[in-house]
Amino acid sequence: MSEDENWRSQAAYDYVDDLTPSELAWEFLRRNPDYRQSYYQLLSSGRLTEETAQEFAQQWGLRFRGRPSQLGTRAADLLDPANRSRHASVHSRAHPGRKYQC
Template sequence: MRPDTSRWRADSAYEFMDDAGVDHLAWECLRRNGDYQRDYAALRNASRLDNPLPEPAERRWGLRFRRSATPLRL
C-alpha cells in the first residue's frame, strides 16, 4: 500500500490537487500515514474490506463511508 514516491518532485504528479476539495486533501494525507496503512493491511488480510469498518477504526481515523471507496486517481 505504499504510495509511489518516485515522482514526488514532479509538478504533474500533484496537479489533481489544484481542484481537490478538503475531503480529497484529507484522504491524500491519511493514505500516506504509516499507522493507517498498517490498519488497512490488517483489515485486508482479514478479508474485512467488504464489511463495515470496525467501530474502533472508525473512531480512530474518523472514517465512515456511504458507499464503496474508490481511488481518487489510478
C-alpha cells in the same frame, strides 16, 4: 522512471489543486504509514466486512456520503490507500465513471 512516477515532479501533483478539503484530507490519510499498516492488517485478517469497515472508518475519522453497499462497491475499496481523490485508482478503472469520495 516517468515524470508522473517521480515524487518531485510537479505534474504528478497537479490534481491536488482542485481537491475539496475532504479530498485533500484523504490524500494525507492514505499516505499515513500507520493508516496503511492498519488497513493492510485488517485486509489480511480476512475479517473485512461492511461492519468492520464502518468501525475502521470511524476509528480513522472517515465519513462517506452513503454506506458502501449503497455505492455498489466493496467496503475495502473505499478504505484502500491506493485510491486517489479524483484520480484514476486501481478500483475505479474497473468501474469507469465511478467516483470514490470520503
